[in-house]
Amino acid sequence: MENYSSGNTSVFEISFDERIKSAMRNAAAWAGIAAMLSLANSILGLISYFVRISKVNAMLSDTGLQGARQPMMAGLLSPLISVGIAVVLFIFLMKFSRSARQGIAGSDNYLVSEGLGGLATYFKIVGILIIIVLSFVALAVLFSLAAGV
Amino acid sequence: MEPTSEQSLFDTNMDQVSQEHLQTVVKWTRFISITGFVGLGLMLLAFAIAGSQLPGQFMRAFSMNFGAIAGVVVVIFLLFIGLMVAWVYFLYKSSMQLNEGLRNRDSAQLADGFTSMKLYFIISFVISALSIIFTLSTMF
Numbered sequence: 001m002e003n004y005s006s007g008n009t010s011v012f013e014i015s016f017d018e019r020i021k022s023a024m025r026n027a028a029a030w031a032g033i034a035a036m037l038s039l040a041n042s043i044l045g046l047i048s049y050f051v052r053i054s055k056v057n058a059m060l061s062d063t064g065l066q067g068a069r070q071p072m073m074a075g076l077l078s079p080l081i082s083v084g085i086a087v088v089l090f091i092f093l094m095k096f097s098r099s100a101r102q103g104i105a106g107s108d109n110y111l112v113s114e115g116l117g118g119l120a121t122y123f124k125i126v127g128i129l130i131i132i133v134l135s136f137v138a139l140a141v142l143f144s145l146a147a148g149v
Numbered sequence: 150m151e152p153t154s155e156q157s158l159f160d161t162n163m164d165q166v167s168q169e170h171l172q173t174v175v176k177w178t179r180f181i182s183i184t185g186f187v188g189l190g191l192m193l194l195a196f197a198i199a200g201s202q203l204p205g206q207f208m209r210a211f212s213m214n215f216g217a218i219a220g221v222v223v224v225i226f227l228l229f230i231g232l233m234v235a236w237v238y239f240l241y242k243s244s245m246q247l248n249e250g251l252r253n254r255d256s257a258q259l260a261d262g263f264t265s266m267k268l269y270f271i272i273s274f275v276i277s278a279l280s281i282i283f284t285l286s287t288m289f
Binding site: 016026116 | 178180257273285287
């Protein structure tokens with residue numbers, strides 16, 4: 001079978017040339033920065049929740065309405081889940097960022113592959129989360145239709 | 150064969166495992182970006198429907214010039230939508246370019262895919278930064 005070559009690539013191999021290395025290095029660097037800021041954003045969201053809770057609790061203490069605290073603590077679940085998801089996504093995106101850059105710098109195919117594995121897992125988790133959210137939305141629409149809203 | 154600027158003697162080839170990981174990236178980024186486009190379309194539709202009812206409510210709620218408020222709301226919304234469209238577009242573009250690169254064994258297309266992905270991460274950074282600014286402004 002003939003091995004057709006076009007430019008710097010062949011049918012069977014993908015050349016890991018300087019251009020792709022540079023593009024992947026830049027993408028990995030920005031992925032790392034975006035991952036750190038995204039995690040900081042989620043942690044700040046959790047802190048913001050506690051700030052709001054303390055403000056509301058102070059107001060409730062003034063008015064003597066202590067019973068309303070219970071449902072507010074239940075609202076903690078959402079920012080906690082958000083931080084949990086952000087931590088998991090951060091781990092895989094940082095894995096891509098670090099391993100890919102180290103692999104490119106040291107011409108280590110194993111590290112590059114490990115980094116790309118991190119990127120694949122990152123997008124897989126995001127995709128699965130979207131499917132879960134869409135399932136909840138579909139269920140909510142079905143229930144509202146069944147209830148005749 | 151003499152080494153060229155495009156391919157040196159020290160260039161290596163992308164291994165099979167890396168290519169499989171990239172295939173997974175292509176599959177999921179395509180799903181995420183298409184879902185994103187649909188979501189943004191629905192959001193625009195909802196805004197268009199709500200927008201037709203907003204003027205009357207705003208007029209009643211505020212005894213000031215409606216045009217200024219509506220203008221600010223529309224500009225902020227359009228900037229937000231523009232940012233989101235660019236975000237999803239670069240993810241979709243990256244997915245398509247990586248897919249073409251893998252299919253044609255073309256490293257130039259793969260490089261373009263990673264460049265688009267870089268732009269996607271830059272916009273992710275901007276969105277996170279704006280979100281942090283918004284959270285900080287509401288905290289204090």
